[in-house]
Amino acid sequence: MNIHEYQAKQIFAKYGVPTPKGKIAHTVEEAVENAKELGGPIWVVKAQIHAGGRGLGGGVKLAKSLDEVKELADEILGMTLVTHQTGPEGKLVQKVYIEDGADIQDELYLSVVLDRAAEMPIIMASTEGGMDIETVAEKTPEKIIKVQVDPSIGFQGFHGRELVFGLGITDKVQQKNMINFAKKLYTLYMENDAEMIEINPLIRTGEGEFIALDGKMGFDDSALGRHPEIEAMRDLSEEDPDEREAAQYGLSYIALDGEIGCMVNGAGLAMGTMDTINYMGGTPANFLDVGGSANAETVAKGFEIILKNPNVKAIFVNIFGGIVRCDRIANGILEATKLVDVHVPVIVRLDGTNAPEAAEILKNANIENVIPATDLADGAAKAVKAAKGEL
Amino acid sequence: MSILVNKDTKVIVQGFTGKEGSFHAEQCIDYGTNIVGGVTPNKGGQEHLGKPVFNTVKEAVENTGATVSMIFVPPAFVADAVMEAADAGIELAVIITEGAPVRDMMFAKQYATKHNMKTIGPNCPGIITAEECKIGIMPGMIFKKGNVGLISKSGTLTYEGANQVVKEGFGITTAVGIGGDPIIGLSYKQILPMFEADPETEAIVMIGEIGGDLEIQAAKLIKEQITKPVVAFIAGQTAPKGKRMGHAGAIISGSAGTAAEKMAALEEAGVKVVVSPAEIGKAVAEVLAKK
Numbered sequence: 001m002n003i004h005e006y007q008a009k010q011i012f013a014k015y016g017v018p019t020p021k022g023k024i025a026h027t028v029e030e031a032v033e034n035a036k037e038l039g040g041p042i043w044v045v046k047a048q049i050h051a052g053g054r055g056l057g058g059g060v061k062l063a064k065s066l067d068e069v070k071e072l073a074d075e076i077l078g079m080t081l082v083t084h085q086t087g088p089e090g091k092l093v094q095k096v097y098i099e100d101g102a103d104i105q106d107e108l109y110l111s112v113v114l115d116r117a118a119e120m121p122i123i124m125a126s127t128e129g130g131m132d133i134e135t136v137a138e139k140t141p142e143k144i145i146k147v148q149v150d151p152s153i154g155f156q157g158f159h160g161r162e163l164v165f166g167l168g169i170t171d172k173v174q175q176k177n178m179i180n181f182a183k184k185l186y187t188l189y190m191e192n193d194a195e196m197i198e199i200n201p202l203i204r205t206g207e208g209e210f211i212a213l214d215g216k217m218g219f220d221d222s223a224l225g226r227h228p229e230i231e232a233m234r235d236l237s238e239e240d241p242d243e244r245e246a247a248q249y250g251l252s253y254i255a256l257d258g259e260i261g262c263m264v265n266g267a268g269l270a271m272g273t274m275d276t277i278n279y280m281g282g283t284p285a286n287f288l289d290v291g292g293s294a295n296a297e298t299v300a301k302g303f304e305i306i307l308k309n310p311n312v313k314a315i316f317v318n319i320f321g322g323i324v325r326c327d328r329i330a331n332g333i334l335e336a337t338k339l340v341d342v343h344v345p346v347i348v349r350l351d352g353t354n355a356p357e358a359a360e361i362l363k364n365a366n367i368e369n370v371i372p373a374t375d376l377a378d379g380a381a382k383a384v385k386a387a388k389g390e391l
Numbered sequence: 392m393s394i395l396v397n398k399d400t401k402v403i404v405q406g407f408t409g410k411e412g413s414f415h416a417e418q419c420i421d422y423g424t425n426i427v428g429g430v431t432p433n434k435g436g437q438e439h440l441g442k443p444v445f446n447t448v449k450e451a452v453e454n455t456g457a458t459v460s461m462i463f464v465p466p467a468f469v470a471d472a473v474m475e476a477a478d479a480g481i482e483l484a485v486i487i488t489e490g491a492p493v494r495d496m497m498f499a500k501q502y503a504t505k506h507n508m509k510t511i512g513p514n515c516p517g518i519i520t521a522e523e524c525k526i527g528i529m530p531g532m533i534f535k536k537g538n539v540g541l542i543s544k545s546g547t548l549t550y551e552g553a554n555q556v557v558k559e560g561f562g563i564t565t566a567v568g569i570g571g572d573p574i575i576g577l578s579y580k581q582i583l584p585m586f587e588a589d590p591e592t593e594a595i596v597m598i599g600e601i602g603g604d605l606e607i608q609a610a611k612l613i614k615e616q617i618t619k620p621v622v623a624f625i626a627g628q629t630a631p632k633g634k635r636m637g638h639a640g641a642i643i644s645g646s647a648g649t650a651a652e653k654m655a656a657l658e659e660a661g662v663k664v665v666v667s668p669a670e671i672g673k674a675v676a677e678v679l680a681k682k
Contacts, residue, residue: 114493116603119500119574151497193494222466223492256631268545268571268600271626272668275650278629279667287630320550322516322530352550353530376551377669 008215022099031073042101053083107201129201193223258283261306282384299332321352349379406463470495486512510576516568537562540586543598555672579609601627620678
């Protein structure tokens with residue numbers, strides 16, 4: 001789960017990680033009110049969406065008067081912000097964060113993520129803040145400092161020294177400031193079951209203080225149960241409504257732009273099915289994993305969600321039953337055709353546990369647009385043909 | 392021969408009397424797995440599925456001589472269960488449970504490693520040595536005995552792959568579902584050399600996914616150490632680029648974890664890479680015919 005910048009900064013503040021003062025606003029009036037309270041004389045008006053690259057997309061702007069705050073809040077609230085992380089459709093801005101302007105001497109980068117290979121958190125830092133860090137990693141990898149922190153010992157002095165010497169910080173007070181900053185960030189990463197924290201830019205002020213000017217945080221979904229205060233930060237408007245509806249039924253759904261709807265058990269086989277459709281000259285309309293506990297209701301829901309997409313010309317049901325029994329899925333498909341108007345051809349491949357029984361059920365039901373397939377290749381080929389109207 | 396487990400392997404089940412644990416333990420017993428008991432706190436002394444129940448793993452190990460544990464406890468208790476197994480001297484823990492917090496696994500895996508306990512999973516279908524020993528949730532009937540080793544991040548693709556190999560007239564030595572969580576136990580890097588050393592395994596099927604760089608590391612290892620033919624499929628060539636918030640993930644490994652990148656690395660290592668999982672069976676037949 002991801003949260004907004006202003007929420008990340010609330011968590012930072014709780015741990016004593018320095019951030020500029022700011023207040024969240026949902027309306028232009030509120031934005032101006034916030035700006036007045038903060039006092040100025042310079043404010044930053046920042047679009048709050050779950051994506052990076054907001055500045056380049058025009059979602060972060062500087063105001064030098066209350067009139068400008070009003071103007072900019074009016075401009076940014078309600079705009080559809082397109083950045084390299086939102087996809088071409090962009091994201092609607094519903095909240096702006098009004099923040100005190102900061103005295104920026106230079107911009108750095110700091111993040112904490114899991115190093116999967118080392119199986120421990122890693123702190124990454126760079127003097128090249130404010131830039132796209134992937135570009136920095138590609139062009140000047142030597143400018144990224146990486147410090148692994150073994151959780152069994154936690155953040156030690158030597159981790160801090162590696163960091164500050166790597167960043168070329170020579171002033172002793174600044175060294176101490178940066179070490180404290182990083183140590184607090186590591187602590188809040190661990191204590192909150194974060195998946196990643198990224199601060200870009202982290203600024204150095206004229207006085208040599210370090211301040212988190214931005215903040216992105218993502219959390220381990222599996223651990224949210226023990227962090228109700230973080231779960232409460234979930235912004236449902238940032239999530240796709242179809243994906244969310246699917247999730248309520250234990251289905252994992254992602255819309256794509258092709259023509260063949262897919263309903264598959266298991267994420268790997270679901271991706272493999274999409275790859276096979278693509279390989280055979282078709283285009284997948286979605287990723288849909290029905291999970292291990294598929295029944296008539298979830299299958300019906302799956303059809304309903306797939307068919308909401310007007311581009312869908314055929315559906316490929318590809319189930320390899322392990323725990324999921326194929327006869328149950330077959331009954332689910334029959335049930336679904338009664339509950340939902342399935343107006344496109346449905347190619348059905350059921351293999352594994354109780355597959356012969358399932359085939360019998362579908363054969364006896366004899367529904368016109370339900371077409372059985374013998375295996376993955378046969379099913380994908382038939383789905384591609386059906387989508388082209390050739391079956 | 393096979394790798395890691397066989398018909399003589401003594402297995403206990405942690406979370407033995409729960410709904411999932413009971414259902415799958417029974418299926419494993421039916422398959423022929425030598426399940427010698429189980430652990431459920433406060434149910435010690437009872438009998439379940441005809442096997443003794445113990446309060447602790449230590450007791451279970453002392454009384455049964457078990458070396459492998461199959462873990463079905465709820466996600467929040469996985470780390471505890473893994474560490475208890477390691478502490479009791481279990482040699483291999485197969486963690487089926489889905490949804491264990493990553494931070495928990497970080498500590499549990501370190502502790503397991505310190506105690507020389509191997510782990511498989513979490514969030515995986517488990518391990519099966521065909522017609523001998525099934526420790527997990529896979530449909531046993533599709534795994535016929537043969538000469539192909541299989542290792543996969545994905546559960547259902549494990550079944551798909553094994554099924555195709557069998558339909559082509561071959562069979563499986565051992566199949567391992569390693570799971571796709573951020574922190575997992577045994578991976579390609581450890582298991583590929585085991586298949587290389589197993590005299591019965593003549594070819595290896597390796598199934599990967601987008602994300603992370605385990606497959607890239609595997610490619611390096613294959614190039615250096617594996618002489619047996621390897622067939623690979625990487626799921627997710629057509630997956631949309633994730634709408635990500637940060638960039639940090641890709642930078643640590645220096646790889647974006649795309650299917651194309653992994654496929655290229657494997658091909659370069661001499662692996663027969665297929666673009667659709669529907670081609671796995673045929674590709675295995677092809678590489679075995681060349682031998």
